Amino acid sequence: SSSNQPYRTAYHFQPPKNWINDPNGPMRYKGLYHLFYQYNPKGSVWGNIVWAHSVSKDLVNWIPLDAAIFPSQPSDINGCWSGSATMLPGGKPVILYTGIDPNNHQVQNLAFPKNLSDPFLREWIKSPKNPLMAPTVANKINSTSFRDPTTAWKGKDGYWRVLIGNKVNSVGRAVLYKSKDFVNWVEAKQPLHSAQGTGMWECPDFFPVLNNGPINVGLDTSVDGDHVRHVLKVSLDDKKHDYYLIGTYDASQDVFTPDNSQPVLRYDYGKYYASKTIFDDGKNRRVLFGWVNESSSQNDDIKKGWSGIHTIPRSIWLHKSGKQLIQWPVQEIENLRVNPVNWPTRLLKGGELLQVNGITAVQADVEISFQVREFQKAEVLKNWADPQILCGMKGAGVKGGIGPFGLLVLASKDLQESTAVFFRIFRYQNKNLVLMCSDQSRSSLNKENDMTPFGTFVDVDPLHENLSLRTLIDHSVVESFGGEGKACITSRVYPTLAINEKAQLYAFNNGTSSVRITRLSAWSMKKANINGN
Ligand code: FRU
Numbered sequence: 001s002s003s004n005q006p007y008r009t010a011y012h013f014q015p016p017k018n019w020i021n022d023p024n025g026p027m028r029y030k031g032l033y034h035l036f037y038q039y040n041p042k043g044s045v046w047g048n049i050v051w052a053h054s055v056s057k058d059l060v061n062w063i064p065l066d067a068a069i070f071p072s073q074p075s076d077i078n079g080c081w082s083g084s085a086t087m088l089p090g091g092k093p094v095i096l097y098t099g100i101d102p103n104n105h106q107v108q109n110l111a112f113p114k115n116l117s118d119p120f121l122r123e124w125i126k127s128p129k130n131p132l133m134a135p136t137v138a139n140k141i142n143s144t145s146f147r148d149p150t151t152a153w154k155g156k157d158g159y160w161r162v163l164i165g166n167k168v169n170s171v172g173r174a175v176l177y178k179s180k181d182f183v184n185w186v187e188a189k190q191p192l193h194s195a196q197g198t199g200m201w202e203c204p205d206f207f208p209v210l211n212n213g214p215i216n217v218g219l220d221t222s223v224d225g226d227h228v229r230h231v232l233k234v235s236l237d238d239k240k241h242d243y244y245l246i247g248t249y250d251a252s253q254d255v256f257t258p259d260n261s262q263p264v265l266r267y268d269y270g271k272y273y274a275s276k277t278i279f280d281d282g283k284n285r286r287v288l289f290g291w292v293n294e295s296s297s298q299n300d301d302i303k304k305g306w307s308g309i310h311t312i313p314r315s316i317w318l319h320k321s322g323k324q325l326i327q328w329p330v331q332e333i334e335n336l337r338v339n340p341v342n343w344p345t346r347l348l349k350g351g352e353l354l355q356v357n358g359i360t361a362v363q364a365d366v367e368i369s370f371q372v373r374e375f376q377k378a379e380v381l382k383n384w385a386d387p388q389i390l391c392g393m394k395g396a397g398v399k400g401g402i403g404p405f406g407l408l409v410l411a412s413k414d415l416q417e418s419t420a421v422f423f424r425i426f427r428y429q430n431k432n433l434v435l436m437c438s439d440q441s442r443s444s445l446n447k448e449n450d451m452t453p454f455g456t457f458v459d460v461d462p463l464h465e466n467l468s469l470r471t472l473i474d475h476s477v478v479e480s481f482g483g484e485g486k487a488c489i490t491s492r493v494y495p496t497l498a499i500n501e502k503a504q505l506y507a508f509n510n511g512t513s514s515v516r517i518t519r520l521s522a523w524s525m526k527k528a529n530i531n532g533n
Helices: 298-305 331-337 385-395
Strands: 020-031 033-038 051-057 065-070 080-088 092-100 106-113 122-124 160-168 171-179 194-197 201-210 226-237 241-248 255-258 274-279 285-292 313-318 325-329 337-343 345-349 353-355 363-372 402-411 419-428 431-439 454-460 466-474 477-480 485-494 504-509 515-525
Touching: 020 051, 020 092, 020 274, 020 285, 033 065, 033 080, 033 171, 065 122, 065 298, 080 106, 092 363, 171 201, 194 255, 194 485, 201 241, 201 274, 201 313, 226 255, 226 274, 241 274, 298 385, 331 337, 331 363, 345 504, 363 402, 363 504, 385 454, 402 466, 402 515, 419 466, 419 477, 431 477, 431 485, 466 515, 504 515
Parallel strands: 020 080
Antiparallel strands: 020 033, 033 051, 051 065, 080 092, 092 106, 106 122, 160 171, 160 201, 171 194, 201 226, 226 241, 241 255, 274 285, 285 313, 313 325, 337 515, 345 515, 353 504, 363 466, 363 515, 402 419, 402 504, 419 431, 431 454, 466 477, 477 485
């Protein structure tokens, strides 16, 4: 129950118990969404990995099924690691995944449904030809750095293409394989892309996005043409963050040329890893799934009997600037909203703290917008600084010029505990620079938790636009979207006082300048039906 499990989430994806990591092989089949995930059936730390399986009609409520892919043949006897689904012509799904073989080598395997008339796709058969791709003396591929096949895409030449994450020394690589029949795969002469000093590329993802298209519209993975740009996402093992590059895919040469040479943009500036997208042909959008690890100690994970959740699936598309992606929680999550609280426009003076009453603050969805005034009061930033470090130095308690202003979530009555999600505006090189922070440093009296603050700059000019923040609060997870999805920060927190009905929510301004709240809408969130919970 929630009294002895205050950190279990009410509307985020998790199994009833044990360890989970990466989302695997998401797909939509016969109107149902399928999600598989890396799962340890035996405990709450990583190990014994199988593909657990759930299905959903709405990406919010999930029905648990038996594990779909588990060690059963030499090519996966030591583990069934991450992979992706591809829809073959005629609507036949197949899965490529990494198996760990008897020598602990990473190899790529194929599985397909036993019975295509079962919308639940309960049973999966493995190809007798597995493994289909393997490290050999000839290809010189490192057998411990060769994993996580992407969804495949088909070129105009009729060949399927798939990427496998890899590294050579410290060069991260997306190795490309091609096949006519999905069974016989040949390594291309060069990787689709690689970058010096980036380490192992886990869970690559490669997909087209509409250039200058309407918001929230996605493309099927094989779509290409002049109206399209491509995104390569890699999960950097060394940094434990998901980075993406926007660029041009030359299908005739099979090379990807990113606009930036090094990965700098992140999907999420908090805790977020091993994500992957699918094209959702039901709603014509691209949907992003991702894993959020715990920030508690392994001992605490063992005590509570579980570890890991997934974020709310996000719609993802290219911003009209062409410079970054936008992410927004899928609209279906709004079906859980109840008991709306709306504030009339009001001034939030420097030093003011206002409680948001009338909602279940431990399980809520909050949208707040600010109009900034008095730009002459902005703190001057002389030298460029890492935004996360800035958030660490200038937490919610450090008074500023314009800001910090934002939300205090999962706050205890006396504010001994709270997580602050906020903005601070700097004057940098004669422009307004917006910093967004998620400050966990006071989130819990239990100092065993990792309470590192997170931060990023947001590409919004508060002179011309309001500054918006949406935060999804769910017991131990705080998922925040700044600038209408331009910047995402997900954090895990474990309050000891601000649990269940004791949690409170505030709007605050700890700057000297007042700001105007142009919108505050908050909802309590109903519990979703997630895997029998
Ligand atoms: C990423 C990852 C993948 C691997 C899987 C193993 O979190 O390390 O590279 O396939 O998890 O569980």
